Amino acid sequence: MPHILANQLTIEFPLYHFDSRSLKKQVLARTPLRLREDDSNRVVVSALRDLSFRIGRGERVALVGGNGAGKTTLLRTLAGVYQPVGGRLSMAGLIGSLIDPSAGMDPSSTGRENIVLRGLFRGLSQAESETMADEVAAFSGLNEFIDAPVRTYSAGMQVRLSFAMATTMEPQILLMDEWFLAGDAAFMAKARARLTRLVTDAEILVLATHDMTIVREWCTRAIRLEAGRIVADGPVAEVLEAA
Numbered sequence: 001m002p003h004i005l006a007n008q009l010t011i012e013f014p015l016y017h018f019d020s021r022s023l024k025k026q027v028l029a030r031t032p033l034r035l036r037e038d039d040s041n042r043v044v045v046s047a048l049r050d051l052s053f054r055i056g057r058g059e060r061v062a063l064v065g066g067n068g069a070g071k072t073t074l075l076r077t078l079a080g081v082y083q084p085v086g087g088r089l090s091m092a093g094l095i096g097s098l099i100d101p102s103a104g105m106d107p108s109s110t111g112r113e114n115i116v117l118r119g120l121f122r123g124l125s126q127a128e129s130e131t132m133a134d135e136v137a138a139f140s141g142l143n144e145f146i147d148a149p150v151r152t153y154s155a156g157m158q159v160r161l162s163f164a165m166a167t168t169m170e171p172q173i174l175l176m177d178e179w180f181l182a183g184d185a186a187f188m189a190k191a192r193a194r195l196t197r198l199v200t201d202a203e204i205l206v207l208a209t210h211d212m213t214i215v216r217e218w219c220t221r222a223i224r225l226e227a228g229r230i231v232a233d234g235p236v237a238e239v240l241e242a243a
């Protein structure tokens with residue numbers, strides 16, 4: 001059964017540009033909550049601190065909070081991009097991620113080759129992967145560019161490809177950053193219809209967003225982050241009202 005279980009999850013990023021001792025002291029004195037000096041005397045930013053939660057089947061969770069609160073870092077950690085420096089994370093289920101459009105793509109391979117590779121990686125046969133590539137190509141509307149290397153794509157073309165790829169695979173856990181909801185109008189009109197179906201079908205949705213209309217429309221639960229910590233976690237209405 002798909003689930004996400006985090007226990008005191010902690011993520012830190014080293015900041016390498018505070019070489020001078022006095023600058024380091026000044027900076028640490030100013031933001032003692034978010035920055036600290038680690039055992040190797042590096043200044044590190046605490047992006048996520050001691051997060052504990054369980055997300056089970058059927059939950060659609062919004063990550064909300066101000067700029068720099070930790071929403072994208074948490075999504076990327078759930079997608080396996082960042083390794084926690086503390087705590088534990090356990091996940092079960094097929095993950096689809098709409099976070100960084102170029103993540104997991106080989107830029108020198110064509111769009112079609114990337115799709116087939118992803119299919120094979122997911123355990124599909126060559127023939128199934130090729131059929132999937134045709135479906136993704138058709139939905140993406142990339143036409144002949146589907147056979148050009150991904151490094152030649154514009155940013156919007158990369159979004160089209162990764163969106164079509166992630167949504168065709170019908171994941172059990174869908175991780176999504178809100179900027180995937182913006183895009184060129186013609187594509188987004190059909191993308192939204194597909195997304196709405198996918199959000200309803202996915203067994204778990206985790207969505208990072210500033211858009212409270214989307215939170216109310218799509219989510220059953222909200223987790224509010226502030227400076228890397230969970231400050232509220234519960235039904236959407238409760239968490240949004242408490243802000």
Ligand SMILES: Nc1ncnc2c1ncn2[C@@H]1O[C@H](COP(=O)(O)OP(=O)(O)OP(=O)(O)O)[C@@H](O)[C@H]1O
Nearest residue numbers: 013045046047065066067068069070071072073074
């Ligand atoms: N690669 C990185 N290196 C150093 N610090 C980082 C890195 N990525 C994120 N951070 C820091 O981690 C904290 C959380 O950032 P994150 O991008 O997760 O916030 P967010 O809630 O998604 O913000 P926004 O709403 O502005 O997108 C911030 O203080 C940010 O400066």
